[in-house]
Amino acid sequence: MVIIMKNTVKKNLCTFIAVIVAASATIVFAGCSDNGAPQASTGSEGVASQTSDDASVVSQTKQPAKKRETIKIDDIAWNVDQGIVDGEKYVLLDYTNNSKYTVTDFEMTFKEKGSVTEEDKENFYNEIKDKFSMSDDDISELKQRDISMHAETEKIVEPGESAKNINCYYYSGIYYLKDMNHFNLVEPDVATIKYINDNKIYTSYYDFSTKKYSEDENTEEAYYWTTSELGTKIPKPDVKVVKKYISDNEDSFGFEAYGLSLDQFNEYVDKCKQLGFTVDESSYEGYYSADDKDGYNVYLSYKEDDDYMTVTIDAPSE
Numbered sequence: 001m002v003i004i005m006k007n008t009v010k011k012n013l014c015t016f017i018a019v020i021v022a023a024s025a026t027i028v029f030a031g032c033s034d035n036g037a038p039q040a041s042t043g044s045e046g047v048a049s050q051t052s053d054d055a056s057v058v059s060q061t062k063q064p065a066k067k068r069e070t071i072k073i074d075d076i077a078w079n080v081d082q083g084i085v086d087g088e089k090y091v092l093l094d095y096t097n098n099s100k101y102t103v104t105d106f107e108m109t110f111k112e113k114g115s116v117t118e119e120d121k122e123n124f125y126n127e128i129k130d131k132f133s134m135s136d137d138d139i140s141e142l143k144q145r146d147i148s149m150h151a152e153t154e155k156i157v158e159p160g161e162s163a164k165n166i167n168c169y170y171y172s173g174i175y176y177l178k179d180m181n182h183f184n185l186v187e188p189d190v191a192t193i194k195y196i197n198d199n200k201i202y203t204s205y206y207d208f209s210t211k212k213y214s215e216d217e218n219t220e221e222a223y224y225w226t227t228s229e230l231g232t233k234i235p236k237p238d239v240k241v242v243k244k245y246i247s248d249n250e251d252s253f254g255f256e257a258y259g260l261s262l263d264q265f266n267e268y269v270d271k272c273k274q275l276g277f278t279v280d281e282s283s284y285e286g287y288y289s290a291d292d293k294d295g296y297n298v299y300l301s302y303k304e305d306d307d308y309m310t311v312t313i314d315a316p317s318e
Contacts, residue, residue, distance in 0.1 A: 070215060071195045073206040075099035078108065078191075080151070082180045085165050091177040093151040093166040100159055104201055104222075104241050104258065105194035107152035109172075110186035120185060121147070127179070128170075149177060149186050154306040156241060156259030196222045196240065226253045230313050233296055235271045237309075245310055254312035262286065265302040265309050272298055 078095035085092070097103045124147065129139050151168040168177040177183060188208040194201050203216035223242045225231055230253040236242075237257040245254035260268070262285075269288045277298045281290035286302035295316025302309045 068197075070202070070213070071099050071101050071103075071193050071204050072213075073191050073193070076103075076106065076191070076193065078106075080108075080168065080183065083165060089178055090165075091168040091180055091183045092164075093153075093168060094162060094164045095157075095166075096162040097157040097159055099195070101195040101197060102159070102240060103157045103193060103195050105152070105154050105192070106157070106163070107192040108150065109189045109192075110149045110168075110183075111189040112146040112148065113185060113187045116147070116185050124182060124185060127182070132175075145171075147185050148172065148189070149183065152192075154258060154308065156239075156307065199223065201241070224255065226255075228253060230296075230315065233292075234275065234298060234311065234313050235268065237268060237311075245312065247312075250315065252312065252314045254310070256308055256310050258306070258308040260302070260307055260309055262302060262304060265300070268309065268311075269300060272300070 075098050076095050077098055078093060080091065080093045082089055083092040084090075093108060095106060121143075125139050125143060128134065128142070134142075148171050149168055150172055151166050153163050153166045155163045157163050168183065169175055170177055170182075190208070191206040193204045193206070195204070196202075199222050200219045201222050202219055205214040205216070206212075207214070220243070222240060224244050225236060225242060226244075226248045228248065228250050230250070237260070239257045239259045241258040243256045243258070245256045246252075247254050257268075265286065269283070272288070272290070276292040277290040277296075279291040279293060281288070283289070286304065288300045289298065291297045297314045297316075299312045299314075300309060
């Protein structure tokens with residue numbers, strides 16, 4: 001069976017190994033700590049007290065901070081099975097968002113099952129060797145690592161909605177997984193869920209082995225927009241999630257807008273045209289680039305897999 005590779009027909013062997021080697025780094029999760037227990041204020045003797053003569057003097061008890069509600073893995077109904085996309089069989093992940101939050105990113109990593117036998121692994125490596133034309137040395141290097149796989153998507157999934165046909169990949173690389181027998185060698189390891197709460201994107205991790213959660217201390221704005229003049233020259237997309245893309249300065253601003261259909265992308269292109277970006281235009285489905293009369297350039301591209309567009313606007317060079 002031929003392995004299809006994302007955005008390319010065939011990668012060379014060194015790339016496959018390099019991707020796997022780079023992916024072997026340990027992921028460290030931010031820990032969670034509980035708030036301190038309530039404490040009463042004390043008098044000069046160090047004893048919490050309140051006198052009947054002065055009712056206004058009361059012990060000041062520190063109230064525990066209200067714990068922020070977070071998303072749970074039970075809110076995500078996920079499944080991995082073999083399916084057909086464009087006439088080809090793939091191992092695909094589907095999930096439904098049963099939470100009250102908008103999910104912006106979802107990733108599942110899978111690790112080697114403890115029940116996998118040496119015979120199972122030998123068969124796996126022999127098939128991998130054949131599919132990717134790997135040398136004995138390459139296979140020896142792979143055998144130093146546990147078998148692993150992953151699936152991820154940046155599709156915006158509203159409460160009650162689903163994301164379907166998300167490709168699974170070997171290890172942490174970019175090679176499509178098409179053999180369900182290979183997937184049966186792994187089990188869930190870590191789920192990463194990014195979701196919107198109060199206009200911020202939070203990240204929650206769930207460890208299937210320990211059944212514990214870790215919440216990333218870092219958050220990001222759900223909707224980012226530049227304060228430079230460039231932001232006034234292009235329309236702000238009508239979406240929930242906008243992330244900075246590479247640059248944000250007086251000369252260049254780039255962003256990624258998530259949760260758009262191809263039709264909505266085309267509508268955004270039309271809005272840019274209405275603002276005068278029609279000079280030296282170049283376009284095809286999912287792509288548009290043009291200047292305005294003052295020399296400002298816009299570049300727009302659409303990624304259908306995750307329903308988002310990338311936009312950059314550059315000031316004219318002096």
